[in-house]
Amino acid sequence: MDFEFQLTQSDGYCRVNFPAMACVxxxxxxxxxxxxALSLGLRARTETWRIEQKFSRYRNDNLIAHINRAQGQxxxxxxxxxxxxxxxxxxxxxxxxxxxxxSGLLRKVWRFDGSDHLPDQTEIAAxxxxxxxxxxxxxPPQLTxxxxxxxxxxxxxxxxxxxxxxxxxxxxxxxxxxxxxxxxLRAHGPRTDGSGWQVGVEKVAAGQSIEQLTLSQGALAxxxxxxxxxxxxxxxxxxILDPRSGWPVADAPRSVTVIAPTCIQAGVFSxxxxxxxxxxxxxxxEQGVKYWSVRA
Amino acid sequence: MQLKDKQLGTRLAxxxxxxLGIQGQVQAGDGDWLVSTAVLSYSESDGRVQAVEPVLNLxxxxxxxxxxxxxxxxxxxxGSSPNGAARANVVQTFTSASAAGRKSRAEEEGxxxxxxxxxxxxxxxxxxxxxxxxxxxxxxxxxxxxxxxQPLGDVYKLNLGGALSSEGxxxxxxxxxxxxxxxxxxxxxVSLGTNLEFDTIKPEGGLPDAFSSYASHDTSxxxxxxxxxxxxxxxxxxxxxxxxxxxxxxxxxxxxxQSDPYKILSVVDxxxxxxxxxxxxxxxYLFENRPEDRQKVSLYWQNKxxxxxxxxxxxxxxxxxxxxxxxxxxxxxxxxxxxGEHVYFEPHYRYYEQTAADFYKPYLVNGEDVxxxxxxxxxxxxxxxxDPRLAAFSANTYGLKVGFPMRQDExxxxxxxxxxxxxxxxAPAVPEGSDLYGQQQFSPLKASWVQVxxxxxx
Numbered sequence: 001m002d003f004e005f006q007l008t009q010s011d012g013y014c015r016v017n018f019p020a021m022a023c024v025x026x027x028x029x030x031x032x033x034x035x036x037a038l039s040l041g042l043r044a045r046t047e048t049w050r051i052e053q054k055f056s057r058y059r060n061d062n063l064i065a066h067i068n069r070a071q072g073q074x075x076x077x078x079x080x081x082x083x084x085x086x087x088x089x090x091x092x093x094x095x096x097x098x099x100x101x102x103s104g105l106l107r108k109v110w111r112f113d114g115s116d117h118l119p120d121q122t123e124i125a126a127x128x129x130x131x132x133x134x135x136x137x138x139x140p141p142q143l144t145x146x147x148x149x150x151x152x153x154x155x156x157x158x159x160x161x162x163x164x165x166x167x168x169x170x171x172x173x174x175x176x177x178x179x180x181x182x183x184x185l186r187a188h189g190p191r192t193d194g195s196g197w198q199v200g201v202e203k204v205a206a207g208q209s210i211e212q213l214t215l216s217q218g219a220l221a222x223x224x225x226x227x228x229x230x231x232x233x234x235x236x237x238x239x240i241l242d243p244r245s246g247w248p249v250a251d252a253p254r255s256v257t258v259i260a261p262t263c264i265q266a267g268v269f270s271x272x273x274x275x276x277x278x279x280x281x282x283x284x285x286e287q288g289v290k291y292w293s294v295r296a
Numbered sequence: 297m298q299l300k301d302k303q304l305g306t307r308l309a310x311x312x313x314x315x316l317g318i319q320g321q322v323q324a325g326d327g328d329w330l331v332s333t334a335v336l337s338y339s340e341s342d343g344r345v346q347a348v349e350p351v352l353n354l355x356x357x358x359x360x361x362x363x364x365x366x367x368x369x370x371x372x373x374x375g376s377s378p379n380g381a382a383r384a385n386v387v388q389t390f391t392s393a394s395a396a397g398r399k400s401r402a403e404e405e406g407x408x409x410x411x412x413x414x415x416x417x418x419x420x421x422x423x424x425x426x427x428x429x430x431x432x433x434x435x436x437x438x439x440x441x442x443x444x445x446q447p448l449g450d451v452y453k454l455n456l457g458g459a460l461s462s463e464g465x466x467x468x469x470x471x472x473x474x475x476x477x478x479x480x481x482x483x484x485x486v487s488l489g490t491n492l493e494f495d496t497i498k499p500e501g502g503l504p505d506a507f508s509s510y511a512s513h514d515t516s517x518x519x520x521x522x523x524x525x526x527x528x529x530x531x532x533x534x535x536x537x538x539x540x541x542x543x544x545x546x547x548x549x550x551x552x553x554q555s556d557p558y559k560i561l562s563v564v565d566x567x568x569x570x571x572x573x574x575x576x577x578x579x580x581y582l583f584e585n586r587p588e589d590r591q592k593v594s595l596y597w598q599n600k601x602x603x604x605x606x607x608x609x610x611x612x613x614x615x616x617x618x619x620x621x622x623x624x625x626x627x628x629x630x631x632x633x634x635x636g637e638h639v640y641f642e643p644h645y646r647y648y649e650q651t652a653a654d655f656y657k658p659y660l661v662n663g664e665d666v667x668x669x670x671x672x673x674x675x676x677x678x679x680x681x682x683d684p685r686l687a688a689f690s691a692n693t694y695g696l697k698v699g700f701p702m703r704q705d706e707x708x709x710x711x712x713x714x715x716x717x718x719x720x721x722x723a724p725a726v727p728e729g730s731d732l733y734g735q736q737q738f739s740p741l742k743a744s745w746v747q748v749x750x751x752x753x754x
Contacts, residue, residue, distance in 0.1 A: 083315045091311060175481065261312075268308055
């Protein structure tokens with residue numbers, strides 16, 4: 001991406017776009033005042049870049065890199081990181097260990113490039129002793145990660161950024177608002193013309209139409225990706241890995257989209273649903289949330 | 297495959313709240329109604345008025361900025377209230393014809409309930425140097441009010457409401473409407489409101505005629521009415537994230553019966569109480585009378601400033617002036633100190649001062665205000681009242697509220713306040729050795745109250 005910031009004044013609202021978190025982030029602001037939209041947009045971008053810089057696993061100069069290189073030493077975390085780790089701990093407990101921020105190591109052996117290359121069970125078994133939140137000593141705000149283990153907040157980072165930016169904008173803007181980071185989004189409305197924001201729920205499989213829905217309050221997140229899988233002997237291996245076995249979850253939907261009050265809640269629901277494999281829809285029904293799942 | 301508990305959603309919501317702070321949309325629905333309950337216990341020093349006041353307030357949010365508010369207040373007042381007569385160096389006996397009549401009738405009929413209620417009012421005596429207090433003060437009041445708020449079009453917000461109030465000798469009905477509009481990305485709100493009130497005053501024994509004698513209680517009407525119309529213009533401005541300021545201008549016009557049908561004035565001649573020719577041995581007391589119209593203008597300026605992470609300082613100033621000659625200044629300071637997640641303290645101080653109404657008189661002077669010729673009284677003035685609320689005074693209120701927020705929309709609080717008046721009146725000189733010599737005619741009031749409140753979702 002070679003652009004840094006874009007402000008568009010549309011009919012009755014302003015649109016801001018900037019690149020971050022491996023997507024084009026978008027803000028729709030229900031104002032006709034482009035100066036206000038500009039100032040809100042720049043603040044949103046600063047906050048998004050800050051979160052990305054701080055929590056990205058692709059950098060070697062940030063807090064996550066520091067934690068992952070601590071070699072068994074305790075690291076004292078700031079309030080924000082403590083909050084995120086504590087959140088992840090709660091969800092790990094509530095999900096019987098399915099949601100685990102130490103599972104990223106499995107990517108070393110699983111490469112979802114559309115090929116038929118499956119890792120050896122020995123490779124996977126060698127990693128499993130370094131995976132599992134129960135092996136970590138977490139005494140908030142002190143985190144002690146055994147040597148060889150790694151954490152990765154990628155599973156909640158983008159959704160967290162959406163909620164943070166949303167809250168930041170709401171401090172100074174009471175009007176209708178949509179924060180959309182590559183399909184993970186949060187809305188506040190209705191707009192001054194009384195309408196809600198039109199949101200398209202992407203159907204992953206070809207030939208399926210995009211479903212339009214009107215969102216005036218709440219958040220939406222999608223998990224799943226049609227491009228990331230392995231195919232061997234007719235079995236499709238999704239990129240959703242169960243940290244307890246080290247293997248992809250069988251019979252998971254291609255993608256799940258969930259509506260929840262906040263983006264991080266929607267993200268956790270959609271991620272956990274995929275981990276339920278064949279039981280994804282039952283799980284979501286039981287949670288009483290509105291969702292779309294795509295199979296086939 | 298199922299998770300071990302179905303409470304994932306709840307746990308997730310709680311964890312989200314912890315991570316992101318309070319979320320407007322996070323599982324608010326413990327109950328539809330926000331209920332505020334409180335009991336106020338009010339007590340004036342020297343055995344004057346005591347009151348107990350339970351309050352029930354219900355608010356329901358219907359979404360889309362529509363909400364309903366219902367409020368019920370019950371007051372129970374007992375004790376003694378100044379009857380308006382002057383404090384003197386002699387024993388004063390107050391005998392009311394109508395009450396005495398009821399009392400003797402009740403005695404004849406053996407009506408104990410009636411005796412209980414009117415026994416005191418028939419006749420009571422006040423020792424030298426004591427403030428004349430009517431010991432039979434007893435009343436209960438019920439107020440019910442309702443309000444509805446909703447958006448009107450895209451930029452306006454409408455508020456409609458009404459109230460009903462009823463006590464033994466007074467009933468009131470009022471309706472109100474207000475409209476507010478946001479400007480400047482909701483940083484500025486302008487509102488315009490009006491309130492119309494219709495009161496009916498129906499005192500025990502009829503409305504006393506102006507300057508008629510307390511003992512004879514002449515009356516030419518059983519009841520009268522009063523109408524009040526208020527107009528309020530307000531501007532609220534967000535200065536920055538930490539400072540919000542509000543200006544209000546209020547205009548009020550009331551007309552009709554404004555007097556207190558139970559308040560009397562002593563008649564004084566050269567510092568001595570004038571005798572009542574109709575009742576040998578008693579002194580003469582005349583019923584007060586106030587103007588039929590009153591116009592008020594008030595200005596109010598309030599500032600809320602956030603300090604640190606959770607503290608708030610609230611400073612308010614109010615100026616009120618009316619065509620009765622009462623001008624008042626109020627300065628109000630509250631500091632909200634969030635001492636912890638589950639406790640806050642709010643120290644409160646208020647200063648108030650007012651000038652006296654033009655017709656405020658601690659007593660009537662014979663030959664100046666009225667001329668007493670035996671049984672005949674000739675008033676030279678059209679209005680006079682010795683009601684201490686129309687006198688010149690200043691007052692300090694000191695208070696402390698302690699609140700215990702338990703979770704969102706659930707809180708227990710206790711508030712304690714102490715109020716003390718200071719006399720700002722210049723007492724007219726009276727001859728040494730006379731009935732009124734050395735007696736302070738304005739009795740500064742001291743009062744304290746405690747309020748215990750509980751707020752929750754239902």
